[in-house]
Amino acid sequence: QVRYSVPEEAEAGTVVGRLAQDLGLEAGEAEARRLRLVARGRRASVEVSGASGALVVSSRLDREELCGKSAPCALRLEVLLDRPLRVFHVEVEVTDINDNAPRFPAAxxxxxxxxxxxxxxxxxxxxxxxxxxxxxxxxxxxxxxxxxxxxxxxxxxxxxxxxxxxxxxxxxxxxxxxxxxxxxxxxxxxxxxxxxxxxxxxxxDANDNAPQFNQSVYKVQLPEDAAEGTLVARVAATDPDEGINSKVTYSATNFIPLSGKDLISVHPQTGEIRLTGPLDFEEVSVFDFRIEARDKGTPPLSGHCKVLLEVLDVNDNAPEVWVTSLSVPVAEDAALGTVVALLSVSDRD
Ligand SMILES: [Ca+2]
Ligand SMILES: [Ca+2]
Ligand SMILES: [Ca+2]
Ligand SMILES: [Ca+2]
Missing domain, CATH: 2.60.40.60 (Cadherins)
Structure with a gap:
């Protein structure tokens, strides 16, 4: 048995081995005795060159196509010689060259x-x-x-x-x-x-940012006769997270005095703070409260701001007059400066 090896993708005509010589034939004998490959169903990609009796590459030899991942990759050939008829087995190993780049499943x-x-x-x-x-x-x-x-x-x-x-x-x-x-x-x-x-x-995204108000304190003044529904302030908090982690709702808390709870409310979505009842400067002149902005993350995070609502006085109270003491009747010749009556006046404004 004769063994040769040839690198895959060798050019057509490349000599794989000096077959005639290796089989011990004399010069010219290969041609005279018709040294040839036994044809198998499929082309072998190598052939015997008539004149020299050499085994040469005849068409493309692709190791990957012939053998895939199995190694070694060998072509098993049968060689015939006439007069007398003889059969030889020839093995040609096709060796690998690096002709394939690594490939990932997708780009x-x-x-x-x-x-x-x-x-x-x-x-x-x-x-x-x-x-x-x-x-x-x-x-x-x-x-x-x-x-x-x-x-x-x-x-x-x-x-x-x-x-x-x-x-x-x-x-x-x-x-x-x-x-x-x-x-x-x-x-x-x-x-x-x-x-x-x-x-x-x-x-x-993870909920790693709390909502933050663009002002930490909002100071507002409203006259005490401001109508119910009057806009006190519009607060806004931002949250740099994404989706519900940045979705903020507002609520009002920590009223000082506590009565502010019934007079002031904040819209949970818009952050608009409005009056929900009548103010009275004489009763409360400053409302102090906080707005909380809370996101919808799990767990939720919140931020706060302070609102100071100052109630301004309006002249809504008539002066009250009391007669403390009255001297009647007054004599017509009373001297200038005589006290006629003592009055008390007070004004809640
Ligand atoms: Ca290869
Ligand atoms: Ca490779
Ligand atoms: Ca957040
Ligand atoms: Ca985040």
Whole structure:
């Protein structure tokens, strides 16, 4: 039995082996005795060159197509010689060249990390595959530069390696909601070939921001005769989170004096504070209360502001007059300056 080896993808005409010589034939004998391959159903991609008796490549030899991942990849040929008839077995090993780059299942990979994932959290990535064999298919991985992520390789059954994406520091969706990284796989060929996949990492929101009012204190003045329904103030809080984590509702609390509770209310959605009853400067001249803005996260977070409503006096009380003492009748010749009556006057305003 004769054995040869030839690299895959060798050009047509490449000599695989000097078959006639290796079979011990004399010059010219190969042609005279019709040294030839036994035709099998499918073309062998090699043939015997008539004149020289050499085995040469006749058409494309693709190791991946012939043998896939199995190694070694051998063509088993039968060679015939006439007069007398003889059969020889020839084995041609097709060796691998690094003609396939590593390939990832897709060009993009979408990954989600919660904003509050602790550093050290990992996400297993799908590795690339390489149609070659041996070191031409031995893959190593690298990740584009990132402040937040690194790659850790886990050895699985000592042969394939599976890269894990590992978080190295806390994420913040409010400052960066999407990270784009490139994962590169390189094979062990010389030169190495590479394949890439783009990792699109979405940062999912966590409720890590409390609503915040754009003013910590709102000072308002209203005349005491302001009608019911009068707008006292419009407060607004913002929350940089997303969705319900940023959805804010308002409520009024901590009234000083407590009676303010019945006179003032805030719309839970708009933050409009309105009068719901009559003011009376003579009773209360300053209402002090707080507005709470609470988001709908789990758990919810809240922020507060203070509102000072000053009630302004209006002249709504007539002076009251009392006669304290009265001297009647008064003599017609009473001297100027004589006290006629002593009056008390008071005005609640
Ligand atoms: Ca190959
Ligand atoms: Ca390869
Ligand atoms: Ca929030
Ligand atoms: Ca957030």
């Amino acid at each position: 993009y990979k979408n990954i989600s990390f919660s904003e509050n994932s602790p550093p050290g959290s990992r996400f297993p990535l799908e590795g690339a595959s390489d149609a070659d064999i041996g070191s031409n298919a031995q893959l190593s991985y690298s990740l584009s530069a990132s402040e937040y992520f690194t790659l850790e390789i886990e050895k699985a059954d000592g042969r394939d390696v599976i890269p894990d994406l590992v978080l190295t520091r806390a994420l913040d969706r409010e400052s960066l909601s999407e990270h784009r990284l490139v994962l590169t796989a390189s094979d062990g060929g010389r030169p190495a070939l590479t394949g890439t996949v783009q990792l699109v990492i979405s940062v999912l």
